[in-house]
Amino acid sequence: MDAYMMVIAVLLPMLGGAFIPLLPFRKRNMMAVYMELVVVITSVITFLLIFNRPQDAFILFRFTGKLSISLRLDGAGSVFATILAFMWPLATLYSFEYMKHENHEKIFFMFYTITYGVTLGIAMAEDIVTMYFFYEMLTMVTLPLVLHTLTREAVLAARTYLYYSLGGAAFAFIGMIFILMYGTTSDFTPGGVIDLAQLGEKANILLFVYVLCFCGFSVKAAMCPFSAWLPKAGVAPTPVTALLHAVAVVKSGAFATLRITYFSFGTELLRGTWAQDFLMCIIIFTIVFGCSRALKETHLKRRLAWSTVSNLAYILFGIVLMTPLGLTGAFSHMLCHAVMKICSFFCAGAVIYKTGRTYVHQLDGLGRKMPKVFVIFTIAAMALMGVPGLCGFISKWNLAKGAVASHNPLAYVGIGAILVSALLTAIYMLTIVVRAFFPGKDFDYGTLQDVKDANWMMLLPLCIFVLVIVFLGMHSQGMIDALTGVAERSF
Numbered sequence: 001m002d003a004y005m006m007v008i009a010v011l012l013p014m015l016g017g018a019f020i021p022l023l024p025f026r027k028r029n030m031m032a033v034y035m036e037l038v039v040v041i042t043s044v045i046t047f048l049l050i051f052n053r054p055q056d057a058f059i060l061f062r063f064t065g066k067l068s069i070s071l072r073l074d075g076a077g078s079v080f081a082t083i084l085a086f087m088w089p090l091a092t093l094y095s096f097e098y099m100k101h102e103n104h105e106k107i108f109f110m111f112y113t114i115t116y117g118v119t120l121g122i123a124m125a126e127d128i129v130t131m132y133f134f135y136e137m138l139t140m141v142t143l144p145l146v147l148h149t150l151t152r153e154a155v156l157a158a159r160t161y162l163y164y165s166l167g168g169a170a171f172a173f174i175g176m177i178f179i180l181m182y183g184t185t186s187d188f189t190p191g192g193v194i195d196l197a198q199l200g201e202k203a204n205i206l207l208f209v210y211v212l213c214f215c216g217f218s219v220k221a222a223m224c225p226f227s228a229w230l231p232k233a234g235v236a237p238t239p240v241t242a243l244l245h246a247v248a249v250v251k252s253g254a255f256a257t258l259r260i261t262y263f264s265f266g267t268e269l270l271r272g273t274w275a276q277d278f279l280m281c282i283i284i285f286t287i288v289f290g291c292s293r294a295l296k297e298t299h300l301k302r303r304l305a306w307s308t309v310s311n312l313a314y315i316l317f318g319i320v321l322m323t324p325l326g327l328t329g330a331f332s333h334m335l336c337h338a339v340m341k342i343c344s345f346f347c348a349g350a351v352i353y354k355t356g357r358t359y360v361h362q363l364d365g366l367g368r369k370m371p372k373v374f375v376i377f378t379i380a381a382m383a384l385m386g387v388p389g390l391c392g393f394i395s396k397w398n399l400a401k402g403a404v405a406s407h408n409p410l411a412y413v414g415i416g417a418i419l420v421s422a423l424l425t426a427i428y429m430l431t432i433v434v435r436a437f438f439p440g441k442d443f444d445y446g447t448l449q450d451v452k453d454a455n456w457m458m459l460l461p462l463c464i465f466v467l468v469i470v471f472l473g474m475h476s477q478g479m480i481d482a483l484t485g486v487a488e489r490s491f
Contacts, residue, residue, distance in 0.1 A: 001049055003058040006071040009045045010121045013038055017113030021106040028105075032096045035109055039092045039116060046085040046120065050078045057126045066186040069133055072126035074188070075486035076263070079331050080123040080255050083338045087247045088116050090461035094346055095239035097457040098353055102237060104148065111144045112239070119248045122255065127186040128176050128264055131256060135172070135217070138252055139165040145240040146233050157232040164229040168219025172256070175213020178206060179264050188259055190490050192266015199269075207275040210265045214279055217260065220253025223316060224286040227309045231293075234301040238349025241301060245308040246342035251334060254315045258330065262490045267322040279320050280410045286313035287417040291424040298360050300348050303428060304341070307384065310421055311337045317414050318399050326402035327487035332480065333395035336472060340383045340392055343465035344429075347377035350454040350462070360432055365443050367436030369451040372459055374436045376466045381429035383469045386422045391472035396422070398480065 016038035025031040050073070057072040073081065095112065099105055118141055121134035139162070147158040180186055182202075183193035199206060215223070222230040230250070234241050244250065261270065270276055290310030297303040315337070318330025350373045351366060352358055367374040383390035396418060403411035453459070472479060 001052040001054050003054040003056045003071070005045055005049055006054065006058055006073060006124050007060065009042055009049060010071065010117050010124065012045070012117065013042045013113050013120075014117035016042075017110045017117070020110045020113065028100075031106070031109070035096075035113060036089065036092055038113060039089050042116060042120075043085040043089050046081050049073055050081055050085070053078065066127075066180055067129055068127065068186075069130050070126040071121070071124045071130070072187075073124050075489055076255075076258065077123045077125070079335065079483065079486060080251065081120060083247060083251065083335055084116065084119055084123060087243075087338060087342060090464060091239060091243060091247070091342065094349075094458055094461045095237075097455060098237060098239055098349055102148075108145065108148055108237070111141050112243075114141050115145070115243070115248055119252060122252050125188070125259075127188060128179050128260070129186055131188075131259060132169075132172060132176050135220075135252065135256060136169055138220075138249065139169070142240075142244065142249055146236045146244075148236055148240065151235065153232075153235045157229075157235045160232050161229045164219050164226055168216040168226065171212045171216025173216075175209055175216065175260060175264075178209045178213075179260075182206065183264065188263035190263060192262070192269060193264055194266055194269055196269060203269070206265070206269070207273055210260070210270060211275050211278060213260055213265075214257050217253055217256035218316060220249050221257065221312045221316060222250060222253070222290075222309045223313060224282060224289055224309075227286070227290065230309060231297075231302040231305040234299070234305050238301070238345060238352065241305070242342045242345035242349065245305055245345060246338050250308060250312050251338060254312060254319070254330075254334060257316060258319050258327075261319055261322065262327065267491065271322045276320055276322060276408075277410055280317070280408070280414065283313050283316045283320060284410070284414050284417045286310065287317065287414070287421050291421045291428070295424050295428045297428075300351070300358055300360055300363070300432070301345070303360065303432075304345055304348060307425065307428070308341055310425075311341065311384070314396070314399060314418065314421075317418075318402055321402050321406045321408070321411060323402055323406050324484070324487045324491060325398070325405045327490060328480065328484045329395065329399035329402040331483040331487060332398045335479070335483075336383075336391040336395040336469075339465050339468050339472070340380050343380040343462060343469065344377060344384065346458065346462055346465070347373050347380065350458050353458070354454060355448075355451055360435065363432060363435045364439035365436070365445055365448055366451065367433070368445070369448045370453045372453045373462070374433070376462045377436075378433045379466050379469060381433060383473070384429060385426045389470070389473045391469050391476070394473060394476040394480070
């Protein structure tokens with residue numbers, strides 16, 4: 001397939017979204033059809049690109065020397081693009097129903113659609129400059145989504161998100177400059193681009209810069225101590241938080257750390273150094289800290305947000321193992337977590353939409369009034385726990401295999417953290433399920449007389465997500481083989 005199709009995939013949702021406030025839709029359904037068409041066509045183009053990857057790059061702009069904005073789709077980018085292309089049409093369908101009673105719909109859907117194109121730009125970036133360009137743009141287009149309700153809480157959450165993102169981008173910028181100075185090219189190259197023969201005594205400085213760069217990009221992946229923005233962003237409408245927590249923003253952060261580790265600095269420079277051990281310690285702490293905070297949290301969406309903090313650290317753990325098996329585990333959890341978490345967030349959103357209840361103690365008895373939503377939520381919860389037969393078990397198993405094969409003593413501590421996290425996940429997720437289905441003998445179901453299950457626009461995406469959770473859990477070999485091939489070609 002021709003390389004210019006990558007430009008179409010990136011620009012179509014950006015331009016299509018920008019036109020939403022300008023087009024005179026006579027009915028809301030016409031806007032919905034227009035949006036869904038833009039998103040579906042973009043996803044179709046993206047899948048065609050994934051299965052027929054262009055060999056050449058497409059240069060959008062060339063500033064000078066190593067500085068250009070250019071697109072190329074490789075194996076690692078294809079994994080991220082697959083997640084985006086599969087999720088976005090279903091998330092868009094769900095959002096039509098959820099946003100029915102919200103204000104400023106056109107502005108919301110404009111930024112919602114533009115975000116798709118910007119995130120695809122990150123997935124298809126050929127070099128560090130292009131990725132950084134789209135990474136910064138992602139902050140700008142998602143900020144209005146966090147701010148959408150314009151409540152005091154939304155303003156504070158948006159301000160926190162902006163401060164954290166800009167701070168992280170500053171650290172990432174330092175790393176980009178050093179890559180441009182000491183790298184043989186700015187392009188993402190398997191094995192890295194740093195000329196080790198010319199480093200000499202500067203190796204420790206470069207390791208320090210790598211840590212700064214990793215921490216900068218991992219702000220969007222909510223690694224401690226940069227995770228506070230994520231639970232606060234839960235004030236945004238559920239379609240936004242689902243994409244923030246499952247697909248676009250947090251996965252972009254994790255993907256960016258993967259890029260700089262394997263395709264810029266290179267594992268030959270990093271493996272076995274203090275930089276690897278330092279980051280692994282922070283990530284292991286984040287795994288336990290995130291699920292501990294989720295256990296304590298009583299607000300439904302914020303509980304899921306802290307769960308995301310912990311699960312994103314799983315992906316970062318696989319990345320810093322710096323082995324093919326570790327990277328395979330990171331890829332598999334990146335994919336599986338996206339499906340599990342968007343499914344659980346959309347279930348929470350359906351509950352909030354139908355009942356207005358946002359706290360865990362308010363969910364008593366809802367399982368019998370919204371059985372479809374809560375059965376799906378239960379399966380997603382079990383997958384997050386790592387129950388065999390569901391996709392969460394597969395990704396955690398691959399992370400554990402990678403940790404054992406790395407022969408790094410800290411990696412064994414990481415396995416222990418994953419086991420502790422699985423136990424705490426079972427407690428904070430099953431608490432919700434038990435309350436919903438077994439509220440107690442004295443519970444008055446008359447208080448839920450008007451509560452009904454969600455309609456098809458919400459249930460259809462949920463049913464597809466839960467089927468994928470089960471399918472990947474039962475038939476994972478094809479996925480693992482593909483991801484293993486991508487991981488091995490990244491060295």
